[in-house]
Amino acid sequence: MAEAGVFEQILDHSHRADPYPLYAELRRTPVARQPDGSYVVSTYRHVAALLHDPRLSSDLRSEEERAAPGQRPSMLRLDPPDHDRVRRLTMRHFGPPHTPARVDGMYDELAETVSRLVDDFAGREQVDVVDDFAYPFPVAVICKLLGVPREDEPRFSRWVDVLVGATDPNGELKDTNPAVVQAIIDFRGYLAGLVATHRKEPGEDLLSALATDAGPEGRLGDDELLGQAMLLLIAGHETTVNLIAHGVLTLLRHPDVLQRLREDPELSIRLVEELLRYEPSVQMIPWRRALADIELGGTTIPSGSVVTLVLAAGDRDPDAFRDPDRFDPDRQSEHLSFGGGPHFCFGAPLARLETQLALTEFARRVENPRLVADPPPYRPSPVLRGPLHLPVRLDGVAPAARRVARPAPEMVRQRTPAEEDVHARG
């Protein structure tokens, strides 16, 4: 079947740098049955409809798995009403209605952190935008927010890499792979230790708040809490790394836009929305299942089928966006890149603010940045897609804007070669 072939090609790493022509081909069959019986949905209106379709479940566990004790999945893999309760309890400490000002209140600290990272470019002819900028920034932020010691990054980054690798439908790392199972056990064990510490001596961070919550709805069960903590730590930086890296890449490919951003920092607001549409960090959601026969675009998705929603293909759909392959920061769009419906990205506001700040600071201060390789090498996952490295040459660094006096954040650590190896194998 031709359309199945297209999706297989998309999963193939050789097309990672530019999957968009294949997405265009994929959209010709908006609801495409795959050889394994799953369905791939790729047009804007059908993806948008399914994100809001209550006949689609995010919980792929069997009845037995659901009944078994232990290891509760994160909200990502739960349906209402469980999903809604877990999300509500987690949101209590992160955003509206109970903690509306948390993300906005992080602004100065985010600006400070990203500014110091650019300070460190001084005196260098070449930097890796991934390792030196796009990665350390959101990692520092999420560690601070969650209350995870920054120096533990080498430990958890291994588990993160294994788990991100497990999202690759084409890869060898499936959920049942012993390496994945072990990574989850180790990760949860590590987080359980942290939660115990925070419960004893609560700080201002999110894990402390979740571990000691005394709200009217009670608090998350320990097992639920670990699932949430793991999700927040991974999703809290992984996708933002890719967004910032793609942002720099896209700006360097569009020098006119880079110049506009230098002159008008406010452009970053719309620019990041367009970047989300143009290079979504989450390219597809491969873990939905039909609870009923769903008739869509002339095709019936049978009850029980696994459904993949290709957000990135929908975001380039010419029926929804004029001239969709053009990067146009003046565009106003309802892109799909944070999903939609009850599973809409939990951390979207933070990711937006981080990326707006990172790109503005990069544009304003890095002098004459040039790509060393275009396209850059890509990480393996077709689901969480992003450059592995982004080497950029530069002529220098402009001084930082006047900063609020603040204690310097901890030094940002580079990955060791061994970690790098794990990362590359992902």
Place this chain on the structure above:
Amino acid sequence: MRVVVDLARCQGYGQCVFLAPEVFSMDGEEALFYDLGPDEAQRTKVLRAAAACPVQALQVEGKDVEPGRASHDEAREDRAADRGSDRVFLRSGRVVVVGASLAGLRGAEMLRAEGFEGSLTVIGDEPYEPYDRPPLSKQVLAGRIPADGTALPRLRDIAATWRLGTAATGLDMMAKRVLLADGQEVPFDRLLIATGVRARPWPDEDEAALEGVISVRTRDDGARLRELVAAGPRRVLIIGAGFAGSEAASVCRSLGLPVTVVEAGDAPLVGALGSVVGRIAAGLQREHGVDLRCGVTVTSLDGDPAGRLRRAHLSDGSVLDVDVAVAALGGIRNVEWLRGSGLAAGVWGVACDAGCRAFDVNGLVTDDVFVAGDVARAPHPLFGYEFLALEHWGNAVAEAEIAAHNMVHAETGRWPHLAVPEFWSSQFGVNIKSVGVPSLADEVVVTQGSVESRRFVAAYGFQGRIIGAVSFDHALWLDFYKDLIEEAAPFPPAFPMVGGDGMRATPAGFPAPSVPTHDATVVVTGHEPSERRAAYVRQRRDASPTPLRAFRQAQPRKPG
């Protein structure tokens, strides 16, 4: 700066609250409150919020973008001038818009967006530039924003002549002139009627004149009611538990005031949502300490010698000491000025076709007169071509844009108004949203969520087809139901859903058409066949337009 949120589109993602927490806030889990006129210092944050909105529901003045979806983009490309329209009219025609509220403003803006370069006159009876009404019974009453802080953002420069504070008093179709209260006449080539609805006043004139007796419809009402409430009345009486009344009750309770709500029907919101969902709303009111009395009416209001409201007498025999009485009795369509014009205008509004072109009394469609907003009644194909008059914010915008578009387009370029109706209300910390026309339904079923938690979706059916849906803090599911309504999908839905527990459909409990309910949100044709209210007056061909008598013709018009 000025901001308005299309809350019919809002699904409660809260992204704006995260990014501009001083301007936007949540009342409960989903309902959005916001400042329509935030300080300029908030500009960057508001722009962040507007860009981040997943459904692009924020409209910010001076952002130089148009609201809404791709259709607006198409509109720009599909310029009237290129579609065989009358170029002379586009360049130098005269358009008059009567009604300077949401529909009038958005209609005028759309005309300019569509390339109309002629003269534009906007006539309004209130002295104020267009403002947003929904906040009057919410943020304004709560004291979060002043009544004069509700001006609507201008989405583009409309270069209009404004005739504010002067009501239109007549329409001369033959001479194509609008007559004004000050005796002046304004000539037009094409006319947009957007005169909306006014509050139905308390029926006893003397009692209505007591200080403390008030409606909530205009900016002046909003300012006055806020003053009354801020003065710390002993008790606030709300007469009528429709949306406006229920919202006012909610805010008064949140201010800690004792509140009695008196509703003639058997539950709050019964006219719009039926008694099954109305009973849930009743529970909400009582939980929040409202003294809710259903099946009860106010028989009279007493004042003191100084003309201040002191007491209310109820049909259950009780007497209440009250200082404020909010008459939330629904609306009256502003059609009196059209009497004698020859247009099909009556208590249900001004009838028009699906392209917002007005009908005359003989059922002929006019070429140059368009209608939009609360005062318009248009046939809707999804609802049996019933003529619907919808008092919904989003409907006013959609009709205004369609009327303006059709005003400047030749026949083949015109748009029909086919949008599924949507509205919202926030009360007692719950965001209530509706799609379709629940009030036409005979049955209802809770499909997702739970009534106990007050987070649910209820689907409404009519003769085995889904016709509407209502959510309590579950707005992000409603688009799915909207699609089902458009497809006329079977009712009750017979498939499993996340968060659903398969409840059975029950009668929806709408009052019979003859029972008056306050504050209906939709008016349909409304006549039983036996109830023939209008007389057919055969007209001689040379006669001038007849007074409004043949509003609803019983027989087809015969030649000669």
